[in-house]
Structures are given as C-alpha cells and as structure tokens.
Amino acid sequence: MEKMVNVYFFGKQYRVPAELTIMTAMEYAGYTLKRGCGCRHGFCGACATIYRIKGKNELHTCLACQTQVEEGMYVASIPFFPTDKRTYEINEIRPEQRVMMELYPEIYSCIGCNACTKACTQDLKVMQYIAYAQRGDFEKCAEESFDCVACGCCSVRCPAGISHPMVGLLARRLTGKYIAPESKHLTKRVEEIHSGAYDDLIEQIMQKPIDEMQELYNTREIEK
Amino acid sequence: MFTPEMMESVKKVEATRAERMAMEPRRMTAEEKDALLKEFHPDYKEEAFCEIKIGPNKGQKAPKELVHLLHSNSRLLADQVDLSKIDYDVDVLVIGGGGAGASAAIEAHEAGANVMIVTKLRIGDANTMMAEGGIQAADKENDSPVQHYLDAFGGGHFAARPELLKRLVMEAPDAIQWLNKFGVMFDKDEEGNMITTHGGGTSRKRMHACKDYSGAEIMRTLRDEVINRGIPVVEFTSAVELIKDSNGRVAGAVLLNMETDDYLVARAKTVVIATGGAGRMHYQNFPTSNHYGATADGLVLGYRVGAPLLYQDTIQYHPTGVAFPSQIYGALVTEKVRSLGAMLVNVDGEAFMHPLETRDVSAASIIRECTARGKGVTTPLGSGVWLDTPMIEEIGGPGTIEKRIPAMLRMYMNYDIDMRKLPILVYPTLHYQNGGLEIGGDGFTKVIDNLLVAGEAVGGIHGRNRLMGNSLLDIIVFGRNAGKAAAARAKDVELGEMNLNHVEEYAKELKEAGVETGDVSPLLLPKYARHER
Numbered sequence: 032m033e034k035m036v037n038v039y040f041f042g043k044q045y046r047v048p049a050e051l052t053i054m055t056a057m058e059y060a061g062y063t064l065k066r067g068c069g070c071r072h073g074f075c076g077a078c079a080t081i082y083r084i085k086g087k088n089e090l091h092t093c094l095a096c097q098t099q100v101e102e103g104m105y106v107a108s109i110p111f112f113p114t115d116k117r118t119y120e121i122n123e124i125r126p127e128q129r130v131m132m133e134l135y136p137e138i139y140s141c142i143g144c145n146a147c148t149k150a151c152t153q154d155l156k157v158m159q160y161i162a163y164a165q166r167g168d169f170e171k172c173a174e175e176s177f178d179c180v181a182c183g184c185c186s187v188r189c190p191a192g193i194s195h196p197m198v199g200l201l202a203r204r205l206t207g208k209y210i211a212p213e214s215k216h217l218t219k220r221v222e223e224i225h226s227g228a229y230d231d232l233i234e235q236i237m238q239k240p241i242d243e244m245q246e247l248y249n250t251r252e253i254e255k
Numbered sequence: 256m257f258t259p260e261m262m263e264s265v266k267k268v269e270a271t272r273a274e275r276m277a278m279e280p281r282r283m284t285a286e287e288k289d290a291l292l293k294e295f296h297p298d299y300k301e302e303a304f305c306e307i308k309i310g311p312n313k314g315q316k317a318p319k320e321l322v323h324l325l326h327s328n329s330r331l332l333a334d335q336v337d338l339s340k341i342d343y344d345v346d347v348l349v350i351g352g353g354g355a356g357a358s359a360a361i362e363a364h365e366a367g368a369n370v371m372i373v374t375k376l377r378i379g380d381a382n383t384m385m386a387e388g389g390i391q392a393a394d395k396e397n398d399s400p401v402q403h404y405l406d407a408f409g410g411g412h413f414a415a416r417p418e419l420l421k422r423l424v425m426e427a428p429d430a431i432q433w434l435n436k437f438g439v440m441f442d443k444d445e446e447g448n449m450i451t452t453h454g455g456g457t458s459r460k461r462m463h464a465c466k467d468y469s470g471a472e473i474m475r476t477l478r479d480e481v482i483n484r485g486i487p488v489v490e491f492t493s494a495v496e497l498i499k500d501s502n503g504r505v506a507g508a509v510l511l512n513m514e515t516d517d518y519l520v521a522r523a524k525t526v527v528i529a530t531g532g533a534g535r536m537h538y539q540n541f542p543t544s545n546h547y548g549a550t551a552d553g554l555v556l557g558y559r560v561g562a563p564l565l566y567q568d569t570i571q572y573h574p575t576g577v578a579f580p581s582q583i584y585g586a587l588v589t590e591k592v593r594s595l596g597a598m599l600v601n602v603d604g605e606a607f608m609h610p611l612e613t614r615d616v617s618a619a620s621i622i623r624e625c626t627a628r629g630k631g632v633t634t635p636l637g638s639g640v641w642l643d644t645p646m647i648e649e650i651g652g653p654g655t656i657e658k659r660i661p662a663m664l665r666m667y668m669n670y671d672i673d674m675r676k677l678p679i680l681v682y683p684t685l686h687y688q689n690g691g692l693e694i695g696g697d698g699f700t701k702v703i704d705n706l707l708v709a710g711e712a713v714g715g716i717h718g719r720n721r722l723m724g725n726s727l728l729d730i731i732v733f734g735r736n737a738g739k740a741a742a743a744r745a746k747d748v749e750l751g752e753m754n755l756n757h758v759e760e761y762a763k764e765l766k767e768a769g770v771e772t773g774d775v776s777p778l779l780l781p782k783y784a785r786h787e788r
Binding site for chain 2: 050051052055058059060061062063064065066068069070071072073074075077097098099116118119120121153154173177178180181200203204205206207208209211212213214215216217218220221224225229232233236237241244245247248249251252253254
C-alpha cells in the first residue's frame with residue numbers, strides 16, 4: 032500500500048502519495064495548472080511556493096517542482112510577485128557603482144535581516160550578493176547570484192522592497208559584457224567568416240556526394 | 256537515497272573505477288551503430304508510429320500521439336471568432352517566448368518593425384531555459400565551420416538540409432558574439448579564451464557553456480533585453496489558429512487567453528512560429544526533460560494552413576535522464592557530465608560504451624544494456640545505468656562538480672544524493688523533436704507566404720539526430736534570421752481580408768478521409784490533473 036500524507040493546498044486538505052512533489056501532488060489532487068508551472072525541473076522559477084508544517088512556526092520557501100510533500104504541509108503558491116525590473120539601454124551604461132544607485136537605489140535600504148538568503152530556493156547568499164552590488168563589485172555579485180532562477184522568494188520576504196533577482200541580473204549582464212575579457216579567438220573567427228574566408232570551403236563540402244561525406248565523417252580525427 | 260541493492264552495485268562501480276579511468280572505451284564502427292539503432296532506438300519501433308491521412312505529408316509516418324493531433328479539428332470549428340474585431344495589429348507576430356522567439360523579436364525590433372510576442376506561459380518558460388550543457392560554435396584555432404558542418408551532418412545521419420546546416424555553422428561564432436554583447440556570461444579563462452569541451456559526436460572541443468545553466472543564462476539575458484526594449488509580450492495567451500488573408504497568405508493568428516478563455520485576434524503582416532518542441536506528448540510513454548508547454552502546437556498550426564513537415568518521425572531521446580529518484584524522473588542530466596569525464600557503467604561495473612557517442616547511439620546503447628543484455632540497475636520506475644560522476648572530481652580535481660555543474664549537484668542533493676561521492680542512475684528521456692515544419696534557407700516556409708519558423712519547431716536543420724549544443728545554437732541563429740527576414744518582408748505586405756476558411760477545409764478533408772478523433776488541437780497543455788489523465 033502506497034504511503035499517503037495529508038497536505039493543505041490553500042488551506043484545503045488533500046491526501047496524496049508521499050513520494051510526490053508539491054507540483055505533482057497538486058495535479059494528483061485535481062488541479063489543472065496554468066500558473067505556477069513552467070519548466071518543472073528547477074530552472075525557470077515559475078513555481079515559487081511558501082509553506083508551513085502544521086504546528087510549527089517557521090515559514091519555508093521552495094520550488095514546488097523540486098520539493099517533496101510532507102505530512103501536515105500548508106502550501107500556498109506564489110505564481111506571480113511584482114518584482115520591479117528597471118529598464119536600461121545596455122550599450123549606454125557602464126559597470127560603475129552609480130548604475131546601481133540610479134537603477135536600484137533601494138538596495139541601500141537593506142537592513143541586513145538576511146531574510147532573502149534564508150528564503151532562497153537555490154541556497155544562494157542573496158544578502159551577500161546585494162552587498163557586492165552596493166559596493167559596485169559587479170563581478171562578485173554576478174558570480175554569487177549566478178544560479179538564481181528568479182523565483183522571487185527573496186523579494187517576497189524583503190522588508191526593504193528589494194527586487195534581488197533583477198539586481199543580480201544587471202550585475203551579470205554588466206560582467207558578461209564589460210568586465211569579462213574579450214575572447215580574441217572569437218572576434219577573429221567572426222571577422223574571418225565575414226570576410227568570406229570560409230565561403231568556398233563550405234560550398235565545397237555542401238556539394239560533396241553522400242558516400243564521400245560518410246568516408247570523411249567516419250575517418251575524421253577527434254581532438255583528445 | 257539508494258536502496259541496498261543499488262548500493263551493492265555501486266560497490267562494483269567503485270571497484271572498477273581505477274581500471275576504467277586508465278582506458279578510453281572504444282568507439283563503435285558505423286556498422287555497429289546502424290545495427291544498434293535499428294534494434295534499440297525508439298524511432299525504429301514501428302507500432303509507435305502511424306500514417307498521416309491528410310495534408311501535405313499524407314501517407315507518411317509520425318508518432319501516434321502527433322498524428323492524433325494532426326487528425327483533430329480546430330477549436331474554431333465550434334467556437335466562433337469575429338475577425339473584424341482586431342485586438343492586436345502588428346508588423347511581426349512572434350508565437351512563442353523561448354530563445355528563438357526572443358531572438359526573433361529583438362532582431363525584428365532592431366530592424367524597426369512593430370513586433371509582438373505571444374506565449375502561452377511566461378516568456379522564458381521554454382526548453383531554452385532548461386538547456387544545461389552548452390552551445391557549439393567553431394571559433395577556436397584548430398576548428399572551422401566546415402569541421403562543425405561535418406560533425407553535425409554525420410551525427411544527423413547525412414539528412415540535414417545543406418542550406419540550413421550551412422547557416423547554422425557559418426553564423427555560429429556571430430551568435431556567440433551577439434549573446435556576449437548582450438552580457439551573457441560565458442565560461443572563459445583569465446585571458447578571455449572560451450572554456451570549451453566536447454559533446455557527443457564532436458571532433459573538436461567547441462562546446463561553450465555558462466556552467467550548467469547555459470540555456471538559463473542565455474534566456475534570462477534575452478528576456479531582459481526584450482523587456483528593456485519595450486517589446487510587447489502577451490503572456491498566458493496561446494495561438495490556437497493561424498489566420499490567412501484573401502490572397503492565401505498568413506495574416507495573423509487567433510489567440511486564446513489561457514486564464515479567461517477569451518479569444519483575441521492578432522493581425523500581422525508576417526508570423527514567426529517559434530513554439531518549440533513536443534516532449535510533453537510523452538511519445539512511447541517516455542518521461543521528458545522538456546518544459547510544461549512542449550506540446551507541438553506550432554506543428555499543428557502550420558500543418559493546418561498547409562505547411563509541410565520534415566522528419567516528423569525522428570525524435571531525440573537524451574541518453575541521460577534521471578532514472579532515480581522518482582521525484583525528478585526524466586529530468587535532464589546534462590551531457591556535460593560526460594564531457595567532464597563521467598563514464599556510463601552497467602550494474603556489474605563495466606563501462607559498456609564510449610561515453611561520447613552521439614545521442615541516438617548512446618540512448619540505444621543504454622536501452623540495450625537495460626533490456627536485451629539485462630545489465631541495468633532496477634529502479635522503482637524501471638531500470639537505469641550508472642553515470643560515474645565521482646570520476647569528474649578525480650580527473651578535474653575536488654570542486655570541479657560544484658564549479659562546472661552546480662545545477663546537477665543541487666538537483667541530486669535535494670534528495671541526499673551527493674554525486675561527487677556516488678554515481679547517479681540514468682535512463683533515456685524524451686528530449687528533442689528533430690523534425691518539424693520545413694523551411695528554406697531564408698527561414699520562410701516553402702509554400703505559405705509570410706510564414707516563418709524558428710527553433711525547435713523547424714525540421715531539417717540537424718537531420719535525423721542532433722548534436723549537443725546545436726539546439727541552443729539554432730534557436731539563436733534561426734531566431735535572429737527569422738526576425739530580420741520577417742521585419743524586411745513586412746515592409747512590402749498589403750494584407751487582404753482575413754479569413755479562417757482553411758479550418759473548414761481541413762475539417763472537410765478529415766471527414767473525407769474518415770478520420771474522427773473527437774478531440775481538438777493544438778493541445779496547449781498536457782493533461783496531468785488526475786481526472787484528465
């Protein structure tokens with residue numbers, strides 16, 4: 032006999048198999064999900080969820096697709112949270128501290144409560160990456176926030192109203208575009224292709240009969 | 256955690272590790288691969304396919320589940336929509352909010368077009384977001400677009416359309432540079448050299464990555480750029496039918512608000528189908544690595560207006576989906592795990608194949624190991640083989656897994672499996688639709704004017720199998736191209752009167768062929784609620 036547990040979706044009790052995730056348990060209960068369900072594998076952040084175990088005080092945040100149900104789980108999904116993304120022209124900004132001051136001034140209102148870090152479904156040091164952003168250390172902010180899936184659980188819990196995922200995203204774009212060193216081999220290859228250096232070669236291989244291509248493919252040298 | 260029986264097998268894997276690390280398993284010959292595929296690849300399982308009875312691909316085979324959709328009628332046969340009430344009027348309508356759709360929208364916007372994205376979930380809820388391992392481009396000294404062409408053409412069984420594959424490889428370095436200029440953080444060394452690895456079937460190390468969040472990093476950057484540019488994105492709104500004009504050209508789409516069930520009309524001078532794949536169709540009952548909305552909608556929309564499909568009978572099963580634990584069954588275990596050195600090992604601790612064969616060959620080989628050879632590891636949902644992940648740390652040093660594949664580590668740690676210390680169990684998962692709507696080198700469908708297709712909904716770029724890292728590449732290359740081409744064409748289009756006559760004609764054809772499924776299509780979302788299953 033399959034082990035079952037009692038869970039409460041938006042306060043209503045359902046008995047579901049204990050092996051399910053919160054997401055599949057909702058479907059088992061009969062929900063047809065439209066919101067709060069995206070990639071189903073922990074990458075898109077659509078299924079931000081908040082829960083409390085009956086009788087316990089602590090609130091937990093998680094991704095519904097990556098979290099197994101537990102007995103007495105009171106679950107509310109947060110399919111949308113109004114995080115505040117500011118817009119900018121990436122070619123007109125530079126990795127300077129004032130960019131953060133102008134676009135996300137509320138990060139300087141952080142009271143250091145660390146609720147964001149505790150809420151992170153990816154176990155990132157969110158408050159730490161906000162601190163890096165405050166100092167204009169974009170590279171460290173980018174590295175520390177890299178695994179963010181923008182579920183928004185940090186922002187839900189923030190007393191200062193910070194939109195942490197958007198801050199991390201800005202730091203990563205600044206890092207990728209301006210701080211990380213240029214790939215010279217890439218620039219060179221793009222120029223070679225634009226100058227037509229491969230035009231004849233590609234036409235030649237496109238024209239080759241299949242048996243010749245098979246021979247070329249099956250005997251090609253593979254880099255170690 | 257693993258069962259005691261699994262742990263018994265783990266001991267055998269550990270016992271052979273040192274010996275295995277000293278050797279490289281032999282690659283199969285072309286003949287061995289052909290024989291293996293015919294016997295064990297799901298594409299060769301005849302009973303899983305049936306014949307398409309009407310339309311441009313009449314008489315050809317496709318997976319049964321896809322044929323069912325193609326044999327179903329439009330929602331709009333029963334539901335009336337007033338086409339004279341236009342809700343959105345744009346130059347370029349992009350259907351789909353994944354990597355291809357976002358790329359198309361950005362380029363159309365760049366070209367000055369009035370462009371709009373509609374997507375049935377949120378922008379970024381797409382297979383792009385879930386692509387882990389990387390993106391190919393021949394930008395190193397020892398590599399060339401020609402070598403990339405050869406690898407992809409051979410890996411796809413010499414079936415790719417040359418004009419499409421040429422575009423893919425020739426515009427690859429440009430695609431990487433385009434992404435880098437938007438701020439995508441590729442893995443680089445201190446001098447700026449891209450850190451590249453092999454994928455299955457590559458002859459050069461040309462796999463660029465952003466840890467194992469490659470697709471996520473690309474998608475969230477493109478999404479940010481779409482929003483920065485103020486391109487309208489209508490979310491939770493699916494396209495349920497294309498609209499034609501009095502000249503037989505595509506002229507927009509009927510949309511459905513997923514939340515309110517209201518229909519809306521979008522008029523457009525050009526339409527880009529960028530609706531992605533079909534993993535949620537669960538062909539042959541496989542689990543899938545795909546996102547919730549991967550239900551082949553674009554193929555149905557295109558086919559109903561008369562656009563032909565190509566290679567609709569070839570599906571990619573990613574060799575390494577999660578086989579255990581059941582909570583993440585079918586989730587992707589990136590090929591990069593093998594690029595970094597992990598071997599595929601059976602229940603007895605034997606490395607039964609080279610870990611970097613192409614995906615179709617690898618998947619078939621794992622299925623053979625678990626079926627005919629009886630050397631799989633039993634799991635609650637079937638069986639699987641080991642992917643010997645502790646090898647990665649032995650080869651690359653401690654910390655390699657956390658640095659290079661943090662998403663994988665996190666996914667397993669949720670279930671108390673530390674892949675740095677223990678191998679993981681994998682089995683093929685439905686991953687990619689190799690086939691799709693046929694396009695020409697310019698990105699347009701060949702028979703329906705003003706209709707373009709980009710991304711996974713296209714057939715023919717890769718042939719009958721796709722190499723790792725060529726899909727993230729194709730969504731960028733073909734997405735960009737579609738956006739530019741759609742914007743350019745839109746300048747010359749004078750739309751005639753809109754109609755949905757093709758819906759009636761399709762219904763008539765179905766009736767004449769004696770086909771009646773009782774369902775409507777596109778599917779839009781899989782039926783997962785218990786009462787719908």
